[in-house]
Amino acid sequence: MMCALTGTPGTGKSTVADELARRGHRVVHITDIVQPYARGKDPERDTQIIDTDRMADEFVPFDGFVEGHFAHLLPCDRVVVLRLRPDELAARLSARGYSPDKIRENQDAEALDVCLIETVEEYESFQIFELDATGKSPAACADTIEQFYRGEIPSSFGSIDWSAFVGVSS
Template identity: 85%
Template structure:
């Protein structure tokens, strides 16, 4: 079974995936395989343009976890959407050196559930697990993801409401 780990940049995807890899799971980071699908750069948004349709069509299914901002666009059996309180996310992205505009864009995307909404459009409700990573260790997040992966805890999403953080100045 292949389980995707998706979410807004800065929510903890890579860190949690690395913890799962340390536990013996096979993990593929989208950043390691995306280069053939890059079609250019959008200078207005300071981001790469990715052919996600082609990437999804060509992606080879495997047992384990695929991690990245576009994981919900791949043919996963289950999907985990990592979430992080938008003010905490903004601070994390600032510490990484993101521009104010990119921090605002990602903070607002998180506040408005963009990754979750995209995931709900692609997957059945019993295939989606939304996990709030705010204040949790990577080990605790990996524990919850493992339990979902093994079917020990049910799918669950739609309980977080961070809309009050949308449009708040950085």
């Protein structure tokens, strides 16, 4: 069974994936495989353009976790959407050197549930787990993800509401 770890940049996907790998799970980071699918850069949004359809068509599923901002576009059995309160997200992205415009774009995407909505459009409800990583350690997040992966806790999503953060500068 393959499980996607997706979410807005800065929500903790890579850190949690590294914890899962440390525990013996196979983990593939999209950043390690995306280069053949890169189609240039969008200078206006300061982001790479990726042929996600081709990547999904050519991706070979495996048992374990695939981590990345658009892992939910790959053929997975389950999907975990990591979430983070937008003010905490802004602090993380600022520490990474993101521009104020890019921070604002990602805060709004998080507040508007963009990754969750895309996931819900692609998967059945029983395949999705939304995890609020705010204030949680990577180990605690990995514990919950492992339980969902093994079917020990049910699907759960749609209860996080950060709409009050839309358009709010941090």
